[in-house]
Amino acid sequence: MDKVTLAKDILKLVGGSENVQGVTHCATRLRFRVSQSxxxxxGELEQHPDILKVVESSGQLQVVIGSHVSDVYQEIERQGQFNDDHSVGKSEQKQTILSKxxxxxxxxxxxxIPAFAGAGLMKALLIVLENLHILTPESGTYAVLAAxxxxxxxxxxxLLGVTIARVLGANPYVAGAIGAALLEPNFTALREAGNVVSFIGIPxxxxxxxxxxxxxxxxxSLFAFIERNLKKVIHKNIQIFAVPFLSILITVPLTTMLVGPFGVYLGTWLGDLVNYLINSSHIVSGIIIGGSWSFLVLFGLHWxxxxxxxxxxxxxxDLIVPLAAASxxxxxxxxxxxxxxTKDKDMKALSGSTFLSAILSGITEPILYGIILRHRKTMIYMVVAGAIxxxxIAIFNVKLVVFNFFLNVFTFPAQSPMILYILGIVxxxxxxxVLPIIFGYELKHQQKKEDNATNKELETNESIMSPLSGQVKALQQVGDVVFSSEAMGKGIAIEPSQGEVVAPVDGVISVTMESGHAVGMISKKGAEILIHVGIDTVKLDGKYFTCLVNQGDDVKQGxxxxxxxxxKIIEAGFQTTTPIVITNSDQYEHIDAVVPVEEQIQKNEDLLNLKKKS
Incomplete structure (x- = not known):
């Protein structure tokens, strides 16, 4: 699906742009703050074929879509007409302080993240160039790259001043100026000279x-509070200069005298505490972090x-990142x-592509959501291998020496000693x-399904793919006796979750309806397939339906x-249960459903296996 359509779908399903307080993104997921959950x-978000997972955590709705997230994010920003400072009112959801x-x-x-990733790789490159004696710290080239x-x-x-202010709904550029004040050369020169400084007599x-x-x-956070309250008492005609002036006048001195030192000490205390726990039992910490880190990623809490x-x-x-890299x-x-x-072609394609992508980019969410959460037996393997x-890596005493939060082949030099780190990762x-190879990766009922898929070519003459995404229903559950009695033929039904029908096979369109609610086609192997969207929907006279093909058209599966x-069809009072019927069923010995009744299916997944009479 193209990014424009995907962005439109996501915006609609999160309650529309008016329900979005804020939206950001990381490497694989969109992060929404919504007004009303x-x-x-x-449910519809999770069933969308282009969405890997939906997670609610830390007051955010996280929509995982993969490495193309930045393109979709930009389209969502455009369609929602958001800007950098948008804040659509206060959320009606109650959040704990920790969640906030x-x-x-x-x-x-x-x-x-992009700035961190690029700069981290640059620092790793410098380490390699210096170790290979290609550059020295005294050279101009080294100085430029180091900068x-x-x-x-x-x-x-x-940079953080800008992004924090956006989250809090404050002016990001004033916040950036507050951060810049802490790095202003005249101010930093006082520290370097060892001077004793006071502000209106306060040290x-x-x-x-x-x-x-x-x-x-x-x-x-202090600035956002001050700005918000200043706007309540200062007349709108002078807010444009008075609010920033007073905000800076109050915040910068308070930061240098009180807030800044407290923040520095807080960071030092927290770092010392975490490092104390790690150093107290380095190996135990390695087992815990290596075995559990992926669960932090699962809920987006790792940041x-x-x-x-x-x-x-x-x-x-730093000791944390190398241990987390094991997970x-x-x-x-x-x-x-x-x-x-695996012998399943689709699973082989998924696992192979996600492995290669992870090795090169360090982004593993597609593996986590596409394989591990679908086949939860592998979650045990993830914990065991990560803990070991x-x-x-703890025994090897590996440390991160330049910041990089992604594990891939290009960031190996960020760790020291690099060779031992690589050995631990390999x-x-x-x-x-080895664990899934020896013990398998599926539960028994899943393995049976894969074994059936492996032998499909021997057992069947033709496979019919699902033309819809939704919940599988028995044909007998359809509220129309013509279909439920199998008078039209044998088959299956789907309760759709999305408004699109795709071709279940390669073939020719044999029937179209002026009302657009049904279509018939003949596959290249001779199966005559009828797809009828809803019950009695012919009464809508084509309203809410758009047929995209004509009788006689050659079509490709999908x-x-x-x-x-x-x-709108549901609002009009019509059932949307959609029968998919093989109208020449008498020519087949078996017409078997692949997916059990009441389970979810996505379009283009195996739906029916047909075996012709000999």
Missing amino acids: DKVKK VFALISGSLTPL AGNAVFYFLPI VPLLDYASSIFPIFIAV AMVPIILENLKSGS VAAQMGIALGVFLK GGAL ITIVIAA QPLIKFELD
Whole structure:
């Protein structure tokens, strides 16, 4: 599906642009803050064929769609006519303080992911070039590249000021100016000179705010509170200059005297606490982090660890990321193991492509949502392999020396010692790959389905794919005796979740209706298929239906045949249960459903197996 249509679908299902307070994105998911959660059609979002998963966590609705998320995000911004400062009123949902804190951290950090990733790779490249003696720190080339890699982290208070303010609904550029004040050369020179400074007689602690995280979070939260209240008391005609002036006048001194130092100390305390726990039992920490990290990713909570990781790097190195990388490697290994184990063509294509993508990009959500959550037996393998890998990396005492939050082949130099880190990752991938190969990756009823699929070519003459997405129904459940009695032929029915019918096979259109509610076709192998959308929908006289083909057209499997407005048909009082009938059933020995009744199916998945009479 193209990004325009996907963005339109998502906006509609989250309750429309008027229900969106804010939207950001990370590497694979859209992150919505909605005003009213009951307006979100979560079930329909989860059933959408281009959406991997829907997660509600930390006050956010997270829609996982994959690595093309940035293109869809831009289209959603355009269609919703949002801007950088949009805030559509206060949410009616009650959130805990902890949920609000997590939402603020993740919503502020995720827009900076591309900058982090690019700068992190640049710093890793410099390490490689220096170790190969291609560049030295004294050269001009090294200095230019180092500036490119260091700038994002040095000026992080400015960038974070902008993103934090957007989440809080404050002016992002004033917030950026507050962050810049902490890095202003005349102010930083006072610390470097060792001067004692006061502001209106109050001592000002001179600390290093470069690359800091917590001071700007607290400072901008204070600024947002001040700005909001100033707007209540200052006349609208002078707000444009009075509010920013007073906000800066109040916030910057308070930040340098109180908020900033508290933020620095808070970051140091949290980092020391986490590192103390890790160092107290490095191996146990490796087992816990390596085995459980993917569950943080599952709910989008892993970004809350970024401030601590960055604070650790200010002191030289971090222990968290290498241990967490074991969990990511375990997901990669499961994809590889499923690829080697499965005989199902679709699963082989999915597992192979997601493994390759993960190795190159470090993005494993498609593996997590597309394979591991679908085949939950593999979740055990992920925990076991991740825990073993985390313990190994802990034993090897691997540390992150330059920031990078993605595990891929290009970020190996960010870890030290690199060779031992690579060894730990490779062992983890191998363990995770071997487990599904030996023990399988499906539960018994899933394995039976795959075994049937493996032998499908021997048992059947033709496979009919699903023309719709929705819930499978027995033909006898259809509220029309013509279909339920099998007078028209044997088959199956689907309760649709989306308003599109696609061709279930390659073939020729044999029947179209002026009302657009039904279509018949003949497959290349001779199956005569009737798809009838809804019960008595002929009475609508074509309203809410658009037929996209004509009688005699050659069509390919998966090609759209009919578009229909599902919600409006239901509102008009009609049942939308759709029979899919083989009208020449007498020519077949068996017409068997692949998917059990009441289970969900997506269009283009196997629906019926046909075996002709000999």
